[in-house]
Amino acid sequence: MRLAxxxxxxxxxxLLTAAAAPASADVLTVGPSGLFADIQSAxxxxxxxxxxxxxxxxxxxxxxxxxxxxxxxxDGPVRVDGTIHLAALGAGxxxxxxxxxxxxxxxxxxxASGALGSVRVDTCTLRGATSVAIPQFSSVPxxxxxxxxxxxxxxxxxRGGVNGAGIVVLDSEVSVVDSTVRGGSANDGxxxxxxxxxxxxxxxxxxxxxxxxxxITGGNGNLAIYPATPxxxxxxxxxxxxxxxxxxxxxxxxxxxxxxxxSGSDPDVGCPLGGSDGAAGAPSSVSPSGTLVSLAGTQPSxxxxxxxREGQVGEAVFAGTPGDLVGLTWNPxxxxxxxxxxxxxxxxxxxxxxxxLAGTLPAEGQLTVPFQVGELGPGVEGVRLFLQxxxxxxSGAVTLGSAxxxxxLDAAF
Numbered sequence: 001m002r003l004a005x006x007x008x009x010x011x012x013x014x015l016l017t018a019a020a021a022p023a024s025a026d027v028l029t030v031g032p033s034g035l036f037a038d039i040q041s042a043x044x045x046x047x048x049x050x051x052x053x054x055x056x057x058x059x060x061x062x063x064x065x066x067x068x069x070x071x072x073x074x075d076g077p078v079r080v081d082g083t084i085h086l087a088a089l090g091a092g093x094x095x096x097x098x099x100x101x102x103x104x105x106x107x108x109x110x111x112a113s114g115a116l117g118s119v120r121v122d123t124c125t126l127r128g129a130t131s132v133a134i135p136q137f138s139s140v141p142x143x144x145x146x147x148x149x150x151x152x153x154x155x156x157x158x159r160g161g162v163n164g165a166g167i168v169v170l171d172s173e174v175s176v177v178d179s180t181v182r183g184g185s186a187n188d189g190x191x192x193x194x195x196x197x198x199x200x201x202x203x204x205x206x207x208x209x210x211x212x213x214x215x216i217t218g219g220n221g222n223l224a225i226y227p228a229t230p231x232x233x234x235x236x237x238x239x240x241x242x243x244x245x246x247x248x249x250x251x252x253x254x255x256x257x258x259x260x261x262x263s264g265s266d267p268d269v270g271c272p273l274g275g276s277d278g279a280a281g282a283p284s285s286v287s288p289s290g291t292l293v294s295l296a297g298t299q300p301s302x303x304x305x306x307x308x309r310e311g312q313v314g315e316a317v318f319a320g321t322p323g324d325l326v327g328l329t330w331n332p333x334x335x336x337x338x339x340x341x342x343x344x345x346x347x348x349x350x351x352x353x354x355x356x357l358a359g360t361l362p363a364e365g366q367l368t369v370p371f372q373v374g375e376l377g378p379g380v381e382g383v384r385l386f387l388q389x390x391x392x393x394x395s396g397a398v399t400l401g402s403a404x405x406x407x408x409l410d411a412a413f
Contacts, residue, residue, distance in 0.1 A: 025047050025048065025049040025050050025381075026046075026047070026049075026050045026051075026381055027050070027051045027053050027381045027382050027409060027410070027413050028042040028045065028046055028050055028051070028052050028053065029042075029053050029055070029413070030042045030052060030053065030054045030055060030058075030060070031054060031055020031057060031058050032055060032057060032058060033055070034053075034055055038060055038061060038063070039052060039054060039060050039061075039063040039072060039080075040061070040062075040063040040064065043063060043064075043065065043066060043068070043070065043072070044066070046066075046068055046070050047068070048068055048069040048070070048093070049069055049070075050068075050070050050071075051070070051071045051073060051381075051382045051384065051407060051409070052070065052071065052072045052073065053073055053075055053409070053413060054072065054073065054074050054075060054078045054100075055075060055078075056074055056075055056076035056077055056078045056079075056099075058078075058079075059079045059080075059081055060078065060079065060080050060081070060082075061080075061081060061082050062080070062081070062082020062083045062084065062085070063080075063082070063084060063085070064084075064085040064086070064087075065084070065085065065086040065089070065095055067088055067089055067090050067093070068093065068095075069092075069093040069094050069095070069117070070095060070096075071095070071096040071097075071098070071384055071405075071407060072095075072096070072097050072098070072100065073096065073098045073099065073306065073307055073407050074098060074099030074100055074307075075099075075307065076099065077099055077101055078099055078100050078101065079101055079102075079103070080100050080101065080102045081102070081103060082102070083102070083109060083110065083111060084097065084100070084102065084109065084110045084111070085111050086110075086111070086112045086113070086115055086119060087111075087112070087113045087114050087115070088113075088114050088115070089114075089115035089116060089117040089119065089148075090116060090117055091116040091117055091149075092117060093117035093118075094117055094118045094119075094120070094333065094334045094384075094386075095115075095117065095118070095119045095120070096120045096122065096334075096384065096405050096407070097110075097119075097120070097121045097122070097124060098120075098121075098122045098123055098124070098306045098307070098405060098407070099122075099123050099124065099306060099307075100124045100125075101124065101125035102124075102125065102126055102127060103127050109126035109127060109128060109142050109143060109158075110124075110126050110142070110143040110144070111143070111144050112143075112144070112145045112146070112148050112151050112172075113144075113145075113146045113147060113148065114146070114147050114148065115148035115149065115150075115151065116148070116149050117149075117150070118149075118150040118151075118152075118333070118334035118336070119148065119150065119151040119152070120152050120154070120334050120386065120405055121143075121151070121152065121153045121154070121156055122153075122154045122155055122156070122306060122404060122405050123154075123155045123156065123306055124153075124156045124157075125156070125157045125158075126142045126143050126156065126157075126158045126159070127142060127158075127159050127161070128140040128141055128142040128159060128160045128161025128162070128164050128184055129161040129162065139162065139163055139164045139165075139184075139198065140160060140161030140162050140163075140164040140184060141160045141161070141164040141165045141166065141167065141168045141184075141198070141202075142158040142159050142160045142161070142164070142165070142166045142167060142181075142184075143158055143166070143167045143168070144167075144168045144170075145167070145168070145169050145170070145172045145174050146168075146169075146170040146171060146172060146205075147170070147171050147172060148172040148173070148174075149172070149173055150173055150334070150336055151172060151173070151174045151175075152174070152175040152176075152177065152334075152336070152403065153167070153174075153175070153176045153177070153179050153181075154175075154177045154178055154179065154402065154403055154404055154405075155177075155178045155179060155402075155404070156176075156179040156180075156181075157179070157180050158179065158180070158181045158182070159181075159182045159183075159184065160182070160183045160184030160198040160219060161184045162184050162185075162186070163183075163184050163185070163186040163195050163196065163197060163198045163219060163222075163239070164183065164184040164198045164219075165183055165184075165198045165199045165200070165201060165202040165239075165243070166181035166182050166183050166184075166198070166199070166200045166201060166216070166217075167181055167200075167201045167202070168201075168202045169201065169202070169203045169204070169207040169209055169247070170204055170205040170207060171205035171206055171207055172207050172208075173207070173208045173209070173336075174207065174208075174209045174210075175209070175210045175211075175212070175336065175403075176201070176209065176210070176211045176212070176214050176216075177210075177211075177212045177213060177214065177401075177402055177403060178212070178213050178214060178301060178402050179214045179215075180214065180215050180217075181200045181201060181214065181215070181216045181217070182200055182216075182217045182218075182219060183197050183198030183199045183200050183217065183218045183219030183239040183240075183259060184197065184198040184219045184239075185197055185198075185219045185220045185222075185259075186198070186219060186220065186221050186222035186236045186239075195221065195222040195236045196221055196222075196236050196237045196238070196239055196281075197218050197219030197220045197221050197222075197236065197237070197238045197239030197259035197260075197281060198218070198219040198239045199218050199219075199239045199240045199241070199242065199243035199281075199285075200216035200217050200218050200219075200239070200240070200241045200242060200256070200257075201216050201241075201242050201243065201249075202243045202245075203242070203243070203244045203245065203246075203247045203249055203290070204244075204245040204246050204247060205245075205246060205247070206246055206247055207246075207247035207248075208247060208248045208249075209247070209248070209249045209250070210249075210250045210251075210252075211249065211250070211251045211252075211254045212251070212252045212253060212254060212299050212401070212402075213252070213253045213254065213299045213301060213401070213402070214254050214255075215254070215255045215257065216241045216242055216254065216255070216256050216257070217241055217256075217257040217258075217259065218238050218239030218240045218241050218257065218258045218259030218281035218282075219238070219239040219259045219281075220236075220238055220239075220259045220260045220261075220262065221236030221237045221238045221239075221259065221260065221261045221262055221278035221279075221281075222236030222262070222278070236261065236262065236278045237261045237278045237279045237280075237281060238258050238259030238260045238261045238278065238279065238280045238281030239258070239259040239281045240258055240259075240281045240282045240283070240284060240285040241256035241257050241258055241281065241282070241283045241284055242256050242283070242284040242285070242286075242292070243284075243285050244284065244285065244286045244287065244290035244291075244292055245287050245289065245290055246287065246289040246290060247290055247291075248290075248291045248293070249290070249291070249292050249293070250293045250295055251292070251293070251294050251295065252294075252295040252296075252297065252298075252299050253297075253298050253299040256283035256284050257283060258280050258281030258282045258283055259280070259281040260278075260280055260281075261277060261278025261279045261280050261281070262277070262278050297399060298320065298321060298399075299320075299399065299401045299402075300318065300319065300320035300321075300324070300326060300389050300390070300391040300399060300400075300401035300402070301318070301319045301320065301389060301401050301402040302316055302317065302318050302319075302326075302328065302387070302389040302401070302402050302404060303316075303317040303319075303402075304316045304317070304387075304404060304406065305406070306404070306405060306406065306407060307406075307407045307409065308373050308406070308407075308408055308409070309373065309408070309409045309410070309411050309413065310373050310374070310375055310376055310408070310409070310410055310411040311372070311373060311411055312372070312373050313370055313371070313372045313373075314370070314371055314372075314373070315368050315369065315370050315371075316328065316358065316368070316369045316371060317366065317367070317368050317369075318358060318361065318366065318367045318368075318369065318389060318391075319361075319365055319366045319367075320361055320365060320391050320399075320401070321361065321365065321391070321393065322361050322362060322363050322364070322365045323360065323361060323393070323394055324360065324361050324391040324392060324393050324394075325357060325359070325360050325361075325391065325392045325393075326357070326358050326359065326360070326361055326367060326389060326390070326391045327355060327356055327357035327358050327389075327390050327391075328355070328356055328358065328387050328388065328389060328390065329354065329355050329387065329388050329390055330354055330356075330385045330386065330387040330388075330406075331354070331385070331386055332383075332384065332385065332386070333386065334386045334405075355390070361391075373408050376408060376409075376410055380410065381409065381410050381412075381413070382407060382408060382409045382410065382413070383407070383408045384405065384406070384407050384408075385405065385406045385407075385408070386403065386404075386405055386406075387403065387404050387405070387406055388400055388401070388402065388403040388404070389401040389402050389403075
C-alpha cells in the first residue's frame with residue numbers, strides 16, 4: 001500500500017470528539033467513594049458497552065470478566081492482589097484492561113482462555129508469584145493465553161514467577177507491542193535444586209504471535225548458593241528469550257535476550273572441586289515445528305493518555321524516522337487482521353475505520369501533537385477508541401506501529 005504525500009496537509013493537529021466514536025452505556029465507579037466497593041461487584045452489574053472506572057486509592061481482589069463487551073480502567077495505577085480471569089468471551093465483543101498492576105502469592109496474574117472476542121491489556125504490570133511452597137516442582141507464568149482468537153498486550157511489563165514464562169501462548173493469536181516481558185528467575189522462592197530460568201515467551205499448539213518494539217528476556221538460572229546445606233551445587237541455566245515449539249512468531253524491532261546462568265558453588269572443604277557454572281539462555285529456541293520471522297525496518301510509536309475527560313487536553317507523542325509522515329487510525333472495534341502488504345497488524349478493517357494525520361517527524365524523530373476532548377454529547381457518559389499509529393516515508397511506503405486504547409469520559413466522572 002502507498003500513502004500519497006499531499007496528505008501531509010490533511011490535519012495539522014488532532015482533535016478527538018464524540019462524533020468519532022460511539023457512546024458506552026454507563027460508567028460504573030469502584031472505590032472508597034464509588035458505586036461499588038470491588039471490581040467483581042461492578043462487573044456483575046455491568047452490561048455490554050459499560051466502563052468500570054477504578055479508584056487507584058484502593059487495593060482490589062482478583063476478579064473474573066464475564067461474557068461482556070466491557071472496559072476495566074484504572075483512574076491511575078490500580079493494585080490488584082489476585083489473578084484476572086477471562087474465559088468464554090463471545091465473538092464480536094471487546095474487553096479492555098488498563099492501568100492494572102497485579103501481585104499475589106502462588107498464582108499467575110492473567111489467564112485468558114477460550115476468548116473469541118478481542119482482548120486488550122494496556123499499561124498493565126503482571127507479576128507471577130515469586131514465592132511458592134515447593135519451587136523446584138512449580139512453574140508460575142505471568143500470563144497465560146489459550147484457545148483465544150485476539151489478545152494484545154501493549155505498553156505492559158510482564159514477568160513470570162518461579163521459573164515460569166513471562167507469557168505462555170497456546171493455540172491463540174497474540175500481539176505484544178511496546179512491552180517488556182521476562183521469564184521468572186529459578187531462584188525465586190528459595191529453590192536449592194538445579195533449575196533453569198523461565199522463558200520470556202513460550203509459544204506452542206499452533207499459536208500465532210506478533211511481537212513489535214518489545215524486549216523479551218529469559219529468567220536467570222538458579223543460584224548455586226543455599227546456606228542451609230554444605231553440598232556442591234551447579235548454577236542453573238538461564239531461560240531462553242523465546243521458546244517456540246509449534247507455531248508462528250513474527251517480530252519487528254524486538255530484542256530477544258537469554259537469561260544468565262549463575263556460577264557454581266565455590267570450592268571449599270565440603271565441595272573441593274566447586275560446582276559447574278550455569279549456561280546462559282539462548283535469545284530464541286525454535287523447534288522444527290516452529291517458524292520465527294524477523295520483519296525488516298523500524299516501528300513507529302505513539303504515546304498518549306489512556307483516560308481523558310471532556311475539556312481536558314492531552315498530548316500524542318509520535319516517534320519514528322525523521323521526515324516520515326505520521327498519523328492515527330482509530331475504530332470503536334478492537335478486532336485485528338493481518339495486512340500482508342505492510343507486514344503489521346491493523347486495529348480493524350471495519351468500514352468505521354478512520355484516519356487523521358498529525359504531521360511530519362522533525363530531525364529529532366519526535367513530534368508532540370496536543371489535542372482536546374470535546375463535548376461527548378447529551379446523556380453520553382463515555383466512549384472507547386482503539387488507535388494505531390501509521391507512518392509513511394517520502395517514497396510513500398506505509399508502516400503501522402503502536403496500537404493503543406483511549407477512553408473518553410464525561411466531565412462528571
